[in-house]
Amino acid sequence: MTPTSSPALPGSSLSAERRRRELGRLADGGPDATVDVLVVGLGATGAGAALDAATRGLTVAAIDAHDLAFGTSRWSSKLIHGGLRYLASGQLDVAHESAVERGVLMERTAPHLVRAQPFVLPLTPLVSHRQAALARAGFLAGDLLRVGARTGRGTLPRPRTLSAVETRHLAPALRPTGLRGGLLSWDGRLSDDARLVTAIARTAAAYGARILTRTRALELDRDGALVRDETTGQELRIRARTVVNAAGVWAGGLVDDVRLRPSRGTHLVLRSEDLGRLSAGLHIPIPGESNRFVLVLPQGDGRVYVGLTDEPVDGDIPDVPEVPETDIGFLLDVLGSALDVTVHRADVVGAFAGLRPLLDTRDAAGRTADISRKHAVLTSPSGVVTVVGGKLTTYRRMAQDAVDAAVTAGGLTAGPCHTASLPLVGAAGPQVLAGLDVPARLVYRYGTEAPAVQALGVEDPALARPVVPGHPVTGAELVWAARHEGALDTGDLLDRRTRIGLVPEDRAAAEQAARDALAHTAPVG
Numbered sequence: 001m002t003p004t005s006s007p008a009l010p011g012s013s014l015s016a017e018r019r020r021r022e023l024g025r026l027a028d029g030g031p032d033a034t035v036d037v038l039v040v041g042l043g044a045t046g047a048g049a050a051l052d053a054a055t056r057g058l059t060v061a062a063i064d065a066h067d068l069a070f071g072t073s074r075w076s077s078k079l080i081h082g083g084l085r086y087l088a089s090g091q092l093d094v095a096h097e098s099a100v101e102r103g104v105l106m107e108r109t110a111p112h113l114v115r116a117q118p119f120v121l122p123l124t125p126l127v128s129h130r131q132a133a134l135a136r137a138g139f140l141a142g143d144l145l146r147v148g149a150r151t152g153r154g155t156l157p158r159p160r161t162l163s164a165v166e167t168r169h170l171a172p173a174l175r176p177t178g179l180r181g182g183l184l185s186w187d188g189r190l191s192d193d194a195r196l197v198t199a200i201a202r203t204a205a206a207y208g209a210r211i212l213t214r215t216r217a218l219e220l221d222r223d224g225a226l227v228r229d230e231t232t233g234q235e236l237r238i239r240a241r242t243v244v245n246a247a248g249v250w251a252g253g254l255v256d257d258v259r260l261r262p263s264r265g266t267h268l269v270l271r272s273e274d275l276g277r278l279s280a281g282l283h284i285p286i287p288g289e290s291n292r293f294v295l296v297l298p299q300g301d302g303r304v305y306v307g308l309t310d311e312p313v314d315g316d317i318p319d320v321p322e323v324p325e326t327d328i329g330f331l332l333d334v335l336g337s338a339l340d341v342t343v344h345r346a347d348v349v350g351a352f353a354g355l356r357p358l359l360d361t362r363d364a365a366g367r368t369a370d371i372s373r374k375h376a377v378l379t380s381p382s383g384v385v386t387v388v389g390g391k392l393t394t395y396r397r398m399a400q401d402a403v404d405a406a407v408t409a410g411g412l413t414a415g416p417c418h419t420a421s422l423p424l425v426g427a428a429g430p431q432v433l434a435g436l437d438v439p440a441r442l443v444y445r446y447g448t449e450a451p452a453v454q455a456l457g458v459e460d461p462a463l464a465r466p467v468v469p470g471h472p473v474t475g476a477e478l479v480w481a482a483r484h485e486g487a488l489d490t491g492d493l494l495d496r497r498t499r500i501g502l503v504p505e506d507r508a509a510a511e512q513a514a515r516d517a518l519a520h521t522a523p524v525g
Contacts, residue, residue: 014484038063041248050200061240072249123179162184193392223239269304349505
């Protein structure tokens with residue numbers, strides 16, 4: 001490996017070879033085979049728990065039956081919310097926690113991955129003057145949350161009222177008839193939720209955590225887990241002094257007495273040209289709802305996401321949730337209520353759905369949209385610590401609380417939590433990031449590692465080309481993911497390290513490039 005492709009944080013590279021080595025050490029029964037903490041699940045919360053525990057001086061193994069961010073953590077709206085919705089529903093503690101964690105990500109731990117996103121709420125004839133006044137008050141209250149969280153004005157600008165001309169300048173696709181203006185607000189926006197999880201997991205690896213994908217937990221107890229290596233079929237026991245169950249919507253299947261009420265959130269994927277030039281995201285009010293909106297989210301890669309729904313899900317939990325036509329029709333109908341362009345079903349080039357792991361409480365009757373997003377940490381009679389509920393924005397606090405409980409349950413000696421001030425791999429201050437001589441898109445995805453990613457394309461010009469016409473991801477990014485980000489197959493590359501796979505047509509076109517990246521990548525430990 002050349003110096004130009006070295007990761008910025010020593011020890012943070014994940015690869016197939018490193019996975020094989022570390023899994024072997026856990027299986028050999030040697031002095032390093034027992035860890036202090038075993039984390040099950042490598043979504044945002046599980047990866048966060050691995051990082052939290054490792055930086056407290058504990059030995060850690062973290063496993064997932066599939067891949068990093070395989071479940072809910074890759075199906076979000078890619079937003080880091082400040083808690084405005086929770087403030088409106090009276091969940092003051094959740095709102096404040098969200099605003100604090102948003103500030104942590106934007107200003108300390110991941111400023112390369114999270115930046116300010118402007119949103120316009122268009123004041124159409126479907127938005128009454130009373131609703132507009134309530135929304136305006138809500139955005140001002142959200143700004144007070146920002147102040148209370150001590151997030152700088154330079155990070156998140158002040159909300160304000162827009163004229164009709166200003167509103168259509170930011171979103172020309174809006175229907176001009178009856179448009180009174182708009183309300184401009186700001187929130188946090190991720191370049192990619194799955195990339196956040198990858199950064200958390202790699203940072204944990206740099207602090208010594210063993211990050212083991214394709215490792216399925218078959219049985220859990222307070223002393224560890226019986227697991228199966230999904231690449232070989234071999235079963236082995238990982239011994240641990242305490243176990244954290246962070247398996248999300250699958251958590252209830254691993255321990256008793258944890259009841260979940262999953263809720264499905266669906267997003268559509270559209271081509272940017274179908275909606276015209278969008279300089280801001282949109283909040284489009286859902287008719288008949290006082291505090292729910294459909295979000296229109298330009299991605300900067302030729303795509304726009306439209307979401308999301310909040311529907312209860314019964315029965316078995318699938319590995320990858322299907323998107324029902326009813327969700328697609330609902331989102332298109334709401335979109336049509338505000339736009340001057342007609343978006344047809346044929347214009348939907350992709351769709352994805354995620355399942356929120358909401359805690360089923362005795363008083364949680366009615367819609368899943370009304371269930372609190374506050375997380376819960378539960379210790380079972382067998383001593384397994386389970387963390388459920390919450391949301392992507394507050395993953396770090398969820399992980400902290402889970403590790404606190406695990407330390408108590410296992411009688412461990414550990415230092416204090418450091419993750420609120422610990423930069424993730426690739427993180428740096430605004431001036432450093434702005435000074436990198438690489439395209440801004442790479443900086444938003446790789447931070448200080450962006451020059452190393454670009455250098456792969458300089459060394460091999462074939463890797464500098466996009467792997468799909470009209471989409472910016474290059475072959476260099478696929479090779480980087482296989483060398484440093486633990487990608488083991490084409491699904492890891494196309495569906496999680498990049499998001500090419502959200503559009504089936506693009507995924508098919510990129511399959512060969514993904515296979516080439518895996519085939520020509522030398523193992524790096």
